[in-house]
Amino acid sequence: MKTFTDHRAIVFATLSILLWQSSRAEVSPELAAAAAPLAEGVPEVAVMRLQTLLGRNLPDEEWRAVAEKLAEALVAAKQPADALTLLAAPRLREISSTIFWRAQALASLHRWTEALPLYEESARADNSPFRESAIFGAAEMLRALERRDEALQKFFILFPDKEWGTQARLRSAELYIDKYDAVNARRVLDEMQPKSTAERKERRLLRGRLELVLQRPERAIGAFQALLKKPKSASHAVVIAALSGIADAHLQLKTPETGDDVLEDFIERHPQDVDLALIFGKLDELYRAERKLSRNELERWARDPAQPRRGFAQWYLARLDLRAGRRDRALESFAALRRNETKSAALAPALLEYAQLKLEERDFDGAIAVLNEARALQPEATLRDRIDLLTAQAQYLAKRFEIATATFERIAHSPSPWAKLSLFNASIGWLQLGDHARFLADYDEFEKQGGDEESRAEMRLEEGLVQAANGGDKAADALQSFLRDFPRNPRASEAWVALAELAFHSTPPRLDEAQKDLVRATESKPTAAAAERSDYLMIWIKDAESANGTDVVELANLFLQKHATSSFALDVRMKLAETYYRRQDFPNAQTQFELLAQQNPPGPLTEKALFFAAESALSSMGAHSLDRAIVLFDQVVRLNGELKWAARNEQAVIERKLGKPQDALLLYDEVLKSDAGPSEKREALCGKGDILFEMGGNVNYRRAVDVYDQLASDKEEPTHWRNQALFKKGLCLEKATDRAGALSAFYEVLENEARPGRWRELFWYYKAGFNAARLLEDDSKWESAAAIYQTLAATGGNRSEEAKARLNRLRLEHFLWGD
Known part of the structure; x- marks a missing residue:
């Protein structure tokens, strides 16, 4: 929906000129006293007094008279919603004059479409004291709805009227200026004869705007500056419009740096002006046009405690940073604005923009919290509808479809300009909730509304x-x-x-x-x-x-070039990295895993990416690959996630490769003393035993045996770990010259596999079996060795044929043929 542009703000105040007249000839002294502050320009006091009077047990006719005057006072006190509630009372329906006040209240709420027919009805009423006021109001509604020609026809009716004629001509001239009809605008301005100083100053303002239409910005600046130098008797709206006009003139002249001085000076001297929103908006236009922008004023105001200027400065600093691509700084400015203890309702749009940014960051709950704060500022109805709509969208994106759909439905069945859009969204919400009947109902309603x-x-x-x-x-x-x-x-x-x-x-x-x-x-x-x-x-x-991954690599790289900001980019980069890793292209895998970690916030995906980047470095042949792998594994550890202790184990492996067994032992001991899971602790025990075995010496062999015994002691351990531990224990005992103990350890692996109901693990099983047979052969115990070979051959694994061959060789060499 389009609303008044900035310069139109000067005229809507006309609708707030509430007439001190009544449709009733007689007014009681009490009513006159209660309503007197309204005529004196202090409607808030009148509201309080009239509400007290209305609370008494009054006869119907007196109650209606007080209620009518209270509605008038509420509109003047900028409480139009309360006025509408009062005017809905059944006892006021028979009073024709209340139609006008209902229109005034709706107009104050920017509900132009609803106010227009009420103004027109009031204007048609016989002997209505509000006829001319209602015609003027109807014209203003048409102007707000951008039905300019119809608005002009309404204003023409008022030209002869002594009270409204000058205002009607001023509005008509403004409409002609909006239409870039300089000839008619000049004619109307020349014909009019303003009586008051305020009307003459407004005419001067419009002459300045006319010069802008005629592309004579220097003359326009002269007219506007004359108003600003002698603002006495000029309305505040005229002063603000003159400032806006100077900015527009400098934009025409392409001298925005000069124009911003005037607006900055006004803001400096009026930090609490009611129209700061308009001035900052126009100042931002000038800033956008400047080649070399200075942030000094905004930054100084953002630190100054004077409100609401401070809030506006923080808002427009955020806008500057967003345009410059400094999103983080913009978010900081918005966060600072949000922390301000006092906020004006005029800053609700800033919070709306902040919430939109949070939505883009997928911080849905954060966006909803900001929107709730914006709503608490009680902005005007149209903005409140936008806040509600964005809140519903945030709930939808957060997959809280029930809440979102209920909000969409409420907006859809309200006078909101976003009603049709909300009906569309509500229909999709019903689909998400699996309610196809409600979807079809909304679809039919949308179609009937002319969708x-x-x-x-x-x-x-x-x-x-x-x-x-x-x-x-x-x-x-x-x-x-x-x-x-x-x-x-x-x-x-x-x-x-x-x-x-x-x-x-x-x-x-x-x-x-x-x-x-x-x-x-x-x-x-x-x-x-x-x-x-x-x-x-x-x-x-x-x-x-395909398993070779060539097409995947090509397509994934192309995707990342074409859709770098896609929400799928992380998944694609992970697939690309995994494909490189699977193809043993470790340098490219490492690059992609590291990029993935850099582009993703800390979390499980980042941890996984860093871990496999380190694994890729560990597997590559680069000169400094092991050092890089240690650094990457250390980053995984610092994330303190699920892969922390697996990373520590991998670091220990690297230290072993680098010839630093003591450093590796320290890392394994850290894992064993931690809250690591069983698999990480098994890995650490095995690694520790391997290092002790590699270090050699009977003392270390015995220490290794103790470690392997600890690993093999748990009967519930996965079979391959237990078999590995027993096999390596046997190697240690053999090195320590305990051949009987070594044979016993090797044979225990064969016994474990022979037990019914156990998962078959053949790698360590065959290694243990062949080593046991070797020891027996070395001791010339051919029959026992043959028995073991026979057991291995009967297993039916990938080394069974090798066991059969050795068995046959042993039988041939030592005549071991049985019956």
């Missing part, structure tokens, strides 16, 4: 998209129906991509069908969203088709 074909098509498309996202059985039918009914819709490509996604995620995946749907999407002039999702899906299709 355009494009919007109806979008609702049908959203029906299919939401069902597809939620795994609905009828999603494909809904999407196909949309494509049949709206084949040339600009978003047809999105339906084809959604169909491709359904085919890909089916069981089993229909990869050929998915690719054909993506081709149709490409042929349908894809939207940006469709192109992004299509490129994303193709990566996973190619990943499912």
Whole structure:
């Protein structure tokens, strides 16, 4: 909805000229005394007195007289909502004059469309004391609705009127200026004969604006400066409009640096002016036009305690930073504004902008909190509707569909200018909640309200998209129906991509069908969203088709070039990194994992990326790869996440490779004394035992045996860990010349595998078996060695043939053929 532009703010005050007259000839002394402050320009006192009087047990006629005057006072005191509540009382319905006050209240709430017919009805009433006021009000409503020619016709009616004629001419001249009709604007200004100084100053203002229309900014500046130098008798609105006019003139002259001095001087001298919002807005226009902008004034005002200037300075500093791409600084300025103890209702739009930024950051609860604070400032109705709408959108994005849909429905069935948009959103909300009947009801209502074909098509498309996202059985039918009914819709490509996604995620995946749907999407002039999702899906299709990853690497790199800011970018970079890693292209894998960690806030994904970046560095052949791996693993540790102790174990492995066994032992001991999980502690025990074994010497062998015994002692340990520990224990005992103990340890592995119901682990099983047989052969115990080879051969694993060959060799060499 379009509202008055800045210069129009000078005239709407006319609607607040509340007439000290009544439709009643006789006024009681008590009523006259209570209402007297209204005529004296202090309506707030009149409201208090009239409310007290109304609270008495008055006869109906006196009650109506007091209520009518109270409604008038409420409008004058800028309490239009309370005035409307009062005017809805049944006892006031028969009084025709209340129609005018209802129109005044609605106009104060910027509800132009509702106020217009009431003004027109009041103007048609016989013997109405408000006829001319109502005509003027109707003209103003038409002007607000940008129905300029109709507004001019209303103003022409008032030209002969002594009371309203000058105001009507001023408004007509302004309308002609808005239409860039300089000839008629000059004619009306020349013909009028203003009586008061205030009217003459307003005419001078309009002459200045006329010079701007005629592209004579120097003359316009002269007219505006004359008003500012001698502002006496000029209304505040005229002064503000003159300031705005000077800014526009300097924009025409392309000298914004000069124009901003005038506005900055006014702001400096009037830090609490009621129209600071308009002045800062115009100042921002000048700043946008400047080549070399100075932030000094805004930064100084942002530190000064004077309000509301401080809040406006913080707001417009944030805007400057946003335009300069300094988003973090902008968020800091908005946060500082939010922390101010006192905030004007004029700053509610700033909080709305802040909430929008938080939504873009996906901080939904933060956005809702800011919007609640904006609503608490009690802004005008149109802005309050925008706040409610954005709150509902935040709830929707946070997947709180029930709350969001209820809010959308409320706005949809209100006089809000956002009603139709809210009805659209409410219908989609019902889809998310699985209430298809309510969706259809809203769709029908939208159609009856004259919803355009494009919007109806979008609702049908959203029906299919939401069902597809939620795994609905009828999603494909809904999407196909949309494509049949709206084949040339600009978003047809999105339906084809959604169909491709359904085919890909089916069981089993229909990869050929998915690719054909993506081709149709490409042929349908894809939207940006469709192109992004299509490129994303193709990566996973190619990943499912081929194991070598060549296409995946190419498509993933292309996606990141084309859609760098996509919400899918993190997933794609992870897939690219994993593909490089799987192909053993460790340098590229490391690069992608590190980029992923840098671009993602601290969390599980960042931790995983850093961990595998370190693993990639560990696996590469670079000169400093091990040092880099240690640094990356240390970053994982500092994140204090699930991979912390796994990273410590990997650091210990690197220290072993670097020939620093004592450092590695310290790291393993840190893991063993920590709250690490069983798998990390098993890894640390095994690593510690391996280091002690590598260090050599009987003392270290015995220490290693103790560690391996600890690892093998838990009967519930995974079999491969227990078998590994027993095998390595046997090696230690053999090195310590305890051959009997070594044989016993090796044989225990074979015994474990022989137990029924155990998962078969053959790697350490074969190693232990062959080593046990070797020890027996070394001791010339051929029969026992043959028995072990026979057991290994009967196992049926990948080394069974090797065991058979050794068994046959042993039998041939030592004549061990049995019966």
